Amino acid sequence: MECQNLSVCGGKFSKPNSPLGIAQCIAAIILSPSVGAWVDYTPSRLRALKVTILVQRLAVLAACACWAVLLWSKDDGASASKLAKWGVLSVIVLLGSVERLAAGGNIAVMERDWVPTLAPAVGDSSLHILNAMMRRIDLICKVLAPGFVTLLPTGFAAVPATAPRSMFWTVAVIAAMSLLSPWVEWISAHRVWSNSEVLQAPKIVERRNTRDEANTPSRTDLSQLLRRKFSGLVRFCQSAVFLPTIAISLMYLSVLTFSSPMITFLLNSGFSLPVVTIARFFSSALEVSATAVMPWGVKTLRNRPVKHWRRIHESEEQISFLEGSDDEVLPEPMNIDKAEVERVGLWAVWWMTLTLMPAVYGVAGLTASPDSHEPNRSGLSLPNPVFSIPLLLGVAFSRIGLWTFDLAYSQLQQTLPPPELRGEFTGIEQSFLSVAELLQWMLTAIMSRPRDFSVLADVSWVAVLGAAGCYAWFIRKRRGHLLHVKISACFEKLVL
Structure with a gap:
């Protein structure tokens, strides 16, 4: 969800750097x-997975072929040559869109169908562990892949035979x-x-057609x-x-992450490139650590009996003190750890908010400080440690949340929707996340100067606070309470 390309652009943030992202x-x-609906309507799980893998890889291969043509061809300045290159770039944009849709379909098949289907065979409490292991592999690959791709041109440039065409x-x-x-x-x-x-068993496909749709011809028109x-x-x-989907979309709206806009702001505020690189690596390490924090949090909450406040009925003012896990209050037969997972999510979103x-304080201080605009491209010094250290540490530790x-959230998407709607709901979820990504790009395009980054930081924090509020509302509706409050025995007797 995050733009990874770094471009100082003469002191401005990199806007949507090509039509590809838009x-x-x-x-x-x-x-x-x-x-997502196609994933739901495909009876064979194996066929759906193979199709998404094939389409995704074919799109990448075709895009690589187009890039190879552009990199190998010579620019003679002719109008026909320029027109041909624009045509090839248009094909690359189309292939990039196809690849993204296929990747989303792969997520709908693997994470939202295969994993929750296999989890009961592994163990009653295995779903969050499987999710954490898969996410750990995914995050490690995302950390290592950019470095590997960056080293490839350097390696080819060092060989005389491939140096002239290292990018090719x-x-x-x-x-x-x-x-x-x-x-x-x-x-x-x-x-x-x-x-x-x-x-191997075929999925039960539920046809959600109304009576009017059943009587219409097989031809599908635009209105239908x-x-x-x-x-x-x-x-x-x-x-x-x-x-929860609104909450995670608001969280991804934030620019307070080591992506293009913030890195550009840091470099223009006096941070040296080695400092930014170290901070980004530290942030990536904390991201991977979240895959261990999640199972630990679920295990801790499961083994810790608590007492909490809960209304017996919405219309009554009586308050009861209940001891034990949330599943004793609202039984959830699908997964015994669902209550703990929901509570870990609540702590995580508030951790990110805090x-x-x-x-935000560091960004405001660096933006207002007159000496923070002196670029410092060498060494490991910071422009203003009073503001720089809170900024770097705050952003890095927020990635755990x-x-x-x-x-x-992934486990909620796996367990809450009916099995026949998981794919469709995953597709709609990706639409919401794409809207948040597009809004982030629009904000950075409108407020593209480094001194405007303070406004972007404020908007980001408000968005994350809104995410915390949405998820707290969800927990309140699901569980009837937000906080598990420790109370004394004498106070319990007094109230009861």
Whole structure:
């Protein structure tokens, strides 16, 4: 969800750096629900997974071929040559959108269908552990992959035979990896599928057609398509996962992360590139640590009996003191750890809200400080430690809250919706996240000067605070209470 490209742009933030990002967001907003619905309507889980892998890799291969053509061709300045290059770039934009949609479909199949289906066979409390392990692998790959791709041009440039076309050979290596990886994914998926009778069983597909739609001809016109999309959106907004989706979308709206806008602000505020690199690596390490924080938090809350306040009925003022886990209050037969996961998510979103407060303070101080605009590109010195240290530490530690909440949210999407709606709900969720990403780009495009970053930081913190409020509202509706309050025995007797 975050733009990873760094561009100082003469003292301005990198705006949506190409039509590719905007096209991907728009395609995800419009088409992701349809991709998710296709996942729901595909009876074979293995076929759905293979199709998403194949489409994703073919799109990457075709895009690499287009980039290879652009990098190998010579720019002679002719209008026909420029027109051809713009045509190739348009194809790359289209392929990038297809790849993003296929990646979203892969998430809907694997994370929202295969994993919750397999979890009961592993153990009653295994779902959050499986999610954490998968996310740990994903985050480690996201940390290592940019460095590997960055080293490729450097390595080819050091060899005399490949130095003139180092970027071309870099694209060739990426294409070769994309050509080989589907076979590994297919073999691994087929091995898991063949050893699981639950995965081999066809999914129960529920046709959610109204009487009017059943009587219409087979031809699908625009009004019928829009009606189905609107009915799917209404189902999603009326579901239990609506408020958590709004919460995580608001969290991804924040620019207080080591992505392009904030890195540009740091470099223009006097931070040296080594300091930014170290801070970004430290932040990535804390992100990976969230995959250990999540299982630890669930285990701790499960083994800790607490007493809490809860109204017996909404219309009554009587307050009861209940001891034990939340599942004793509101039984949830689908997963015994659901209450603990929801509570860990609440602590995570408030952790992010509180840890970003010193970051906002640091941004405001650096923006107002007259000596913070002297670029310092060498060494490990900070422009103003009083503001710089809270900024860097606040942003880094907030990532623990973000990814812990992301894990909790993933499990909510796996367990709360009906199985026949998981794919569609995942597609709608990706549409909401794409809207947040597009809004973030629009904000950085409008307020593109480094001195405007203080306003962006304030907006980001307010968005995260709104996310905390939405999720707290969700917990209040689900559990009837927010805080588990320790009380003394004498106070309990007095009230009762």
